[in-house]
């Protein structure tokens with residue numbers, strides 16, 4: 500018997516478990532893999548977003564802005580490698596200007612610091628960049644995600660929580676204590692808990708089908724939107740994150756960094772039917788074309804396959820962005836079950852704020 504079971508040891512499950520354990524709530528995280536944070540949480544850009552793009556009344560906006568402050572503070576406290584690079588959002592031609600203005604307007608509505616960039620400053624720090632107009636967001640940065648995951652795990656253990664690796668959630672049904680949860684590690688076993696929190700990311704749909712009486716019409720279908728990253732060998736000419744004006748499902752093939760200063764480009768976006776992280780090298784031409792629009796001096800020979808990630812979307816390719824879905828009994832009718840779906844970007848940035856938010860729901 501435990502008070503809370505969290506399904507999934509990605510940054511979301513870990514942040515929630517950290518927050519609950521810290522408050523003295525007995526919490527167990529079930530993670531099916533050998534290591535925590537090994538799925539979407541380690542297949543992303545590692546960018547700490549500022550909360551510019553999303554509508555002002557979205558939970559996503561609130562949690563991203565709060566999460567931005569919390570994650571920088573946490574990184575400082577725990578000495579996690581991170582850097583506030585600052586970010587330029589660029590229009591490469593006049594036809595994109597309206598889009599840039601829209602982003603600026605939304606950023607201002609969201610009450611975050613964003614402004615028109617001084618072109619001289621952009622060129623000075625990013626020689627070779629070609630653009631028509633740009634916006635500057637100083638609070639965007641990068642965090643070392645494996646170090647972040649390790650810090651969260653350390654805190655959970657420090658506060659008396661437990662992360663059970665190589666342990667799959669098989670199913671749950673209501674009982675007098677709350678839930679009876681069936682698990683599989685080396686053996687099959689069951690646990691009782693009062694609260695059940697689902698943050699199983701890309702597997703959410705299947706997880707919910709295994710919770711008895713969870714209403715089928717409350718399960719969002721998962722759509723998998725794959726993204727590829729190419730790394731750039733050689734010295735990075737840019738000192739800031741560079742994002743072309745965004746599309747509907749991604750923030751464009753942008754310039755990002757690892758914390759050793761290495762530069763990489765991506766991710767693109769392609770909806771796929773199954774979870775498969777295979778790298779499609781034939782995308783190189785598409786990347787070259789896209790990057791050359793803002794960096795004509797790109798040397799294609801220095802562009803090499805890096806890794807892929809899959810966004811846990813709850814929207815179809817032709818649908819517009821949806822908010823994070825964090826639902827309780829009020830929405831799905833099952834007491835003491837908190838269900839998180841569609842925690843795509845900026846989930847990493849928002850993770851500590853999501854932890855606090857979920858605690859407030861309990």
Ligand SMILES: Cc1cc2nc3c(=O)[nH]c(=O)nc-3n(C[C@H](O)[C@H](O)[C@H](O)COP(=O)(O)OP(=O)(O)OC[C@H]3O[C@@H](n4cnc5c(N)ncnc54)[C@H](O)[C@@H]3O)c2cc1C
Pocket residue numbers: 506507508509510511512529530531532535536537538539540541542543544545546547548666667668669698699700701702706725726766807808809810811842843844845846847848849
């Ligand atoms: C290409 C890409 C780029 C991104 N870039 C950024 C960015 O720059 N900044 C940002 O803020 N966000 C970014 N994101 C979003 C961010 O990575 C996610 O929001 C975040 O990692 C989601 O974490 P999670 O814990 O929900 O999911 P996951 O990390 O997928 O964790 C879910 C866990 O549940 C486990 N699990 C599943 N089923 C079971 C089961 N039955 N039993 C036990 N365990 C189970 C899995 O093994 C997994 O470890 C990006 C995402 C992608 C794909």
